[in-house]
Amino acid sequence: MLYIIGLGLADERDISVKGLxxxxxxxxxxxxxxxxxxxxxxxxLEAYYGRSIIIADRETVESQSDSILAGADTVDVAFLVVGDPFSATTHADLALRCRQNSPQIPTRTLPNASILTAVxxxxxxxxxxxQTVSMVFYEENWRPDSWYPKVKxxxxLGLHTLILLDIKVKEPNLKALERGKYVFDPPRFMTAAQCAEQMLETEETRAASEEGKSTGVAGKxxxxxxxxxxxxxxxKIVAGTLEELAQQDLGKPLHSxxxxxxxxxxxxWEFVRDFAVDREKFDEIWKRDYAGKGVQ
Structure with a gap:
C-alpha cells in the first residue's frame, strides 16, 4: 500500500501518531x-523517525514515479508530504497513478495541518x-500576472485571497545547461515582502498600460x-497595507x-489589527474602505 502522509507545517514532531x-x-x-x-x-526527521528517508524531488515525483510505486502493491511505502497530502495537485496525481497501475496499488491518506487552514x-x-493563488518569482523578462484576475x-465577491509564495529547490542553472553542465541554483524562498512588491508593481504596470486593466485590488x-x-x-504575523508589508522582514521561510x-x-478587524504595523493607519483604512461595505 502507498501511504500519503501529511507532516504538518513545522518540524519532525508534527506528524500524527498513526503516521509515525x-x-x-x-x-x-x-x-x-x-x-x-x-x-x-x-x-x-531521520533521527526522530528512526528511518532512512529518500528525497523525492520534482523530477522523481513527476517523471520517475514508477520508482516510488515499485512493489507498493505487495509492501508498504510511505510518501511524506509537508502540510496536508492534497494541498497540491501533484499528490492527487500520484494517487491516480496508483489506481491506474496494473496491478492496482491500494492507497491511504493521512491528513495534517495545512497553510490552507493554519492561516x-x-x-x-x-x-x-x-480561490487560492500562487505567486512566482518575477524574472527580468518574465513577469506573469495570471494571479491578478483571480484576485479580482x-x-x-468581498473575499480574502491566500497567496502561496514561490520556492525554488533543486532548480537547474539555465546558463550552465547551455554549456552542457548540470548545476543547481541555491534554494530560493519568496518572502512576503517580495510578494507585496510584485503585486504593487503589477498594479502600477496595469495602471500605466493603454488597455487600462488596473482595478486597484493590489494598490498601495x-x-x-x-x-x-x-x-x-x-x-510571525504582520498586518498592514501592501506598501507597508513590502518593507517588512519576517525572517526565515516559509512565508505566505x-x-x-x-x-x-x-x-x-478587531483580531487582525493587533498585528498591524501602524494600528491607527490600519483602523483608518478599514473604516474607510471595508467596514460595512460588503460586496463592491
Whole structure:
C-alpha cells in the first residue's frame, strides 16, 4: 500500500501518531521536497523517525514515479508530504497513478495541518476566503500576472485571497545547461515582502498600460496580512497595507500573504489589527474602505 502522509507545517514532531507508526514499519520512506519544505533538515526527521528517508524531488515525483510505486502493491511505502497530502495537485496525481497501475496499488491518506487552514491564526475567517493563488518569482523578462484576475474575482465577491509564495529547490542553472553542465541554483524562498512588491508593481504596470486593466485590488493601501512559519514556535504575523508589508522582514521561510477582502467583518478587524504595523493607519483604512461595505 502507498501511504500519503501529511507532516504538518513545522518540524519532525508534527506528524500524527498513526503516521509515525506507518513510517517506522514501511519498506521505503520518501519525502516530497519541492512543493513545500519543513523547518528542519532531513537528518532531523531521520533521527526522530528512526528511518532512512529518500528525497523525492520534482523530477522523481513527476517523471520517475514508477520508482516510488515499485512493489507498493505487495509492501508498504510511505510518501511524506509537508502540510496536508492534497494541498497540491501533484499528490492527487500520484494517487491516480496508483489506481491506474496494473496491478492496482491500494492507497491511504493521512491528513495534517495545512497553510490552507493554519492561516486562520490571522483571525480572518476561513469561510470568507476565495480561490487560492500562487505567486512566482518575477524574472527580468518574465513577469506573469495570471494571479491578478483571480484576485479580482475574489475581491468582487468581498473575499480574502491566500497567496502561496514561490520556492525554488533543486532548480537547474539555465546558463550552465547551455554549456552542457548540470548545476543547481541555491534554494530560493519568496518572502512576503517580495510578494507585496510584485503585486504593487503589477498594479502600477496595469495602471500605466493603454488597455487600462488596473482595478486597484493590489494598490498601495489595500490591507493584507503576511505570515511566516505558521504552526511553529517562531511564527510571525504582520498586518498592514501592501506598501507597508513590502518593507517588512519576517525572517526565515516559509512565508505566505493574505489580501483582505471587502467583507472583512468587524470581529476579523478587531483580531487582525493587533498585528498591524501602524494600528491607527490600519483602523483608518478599514473604516474607510471595508467596514460595512460588503460586496463592491
Amino acid at each position: 507508526e506507518i513510517v517506522k514499519r514501511a519498506e521505503r520512506v520518501y519525502l516530497e521536497a519541492y512543493t513545500a519544505v519543513l523547518l528542519v533538515d532531513k537528518d532531523v 486562520g491564526a490571522t483571525g480572518l475567517s476561513l469561510y470568507s476566503f476565495g 474575482e475574489n475581491a468582487d 493601501e489595500r490591507l493584507a496580512v503576511a505570515v511566516a512559519r505558521l504552526g511553529s514556535e517562531g511564527e 500573504l493574505v489580501l483582505c477582502g471587502w467583507k472583512m467583518h468587524e470581529m476579523e
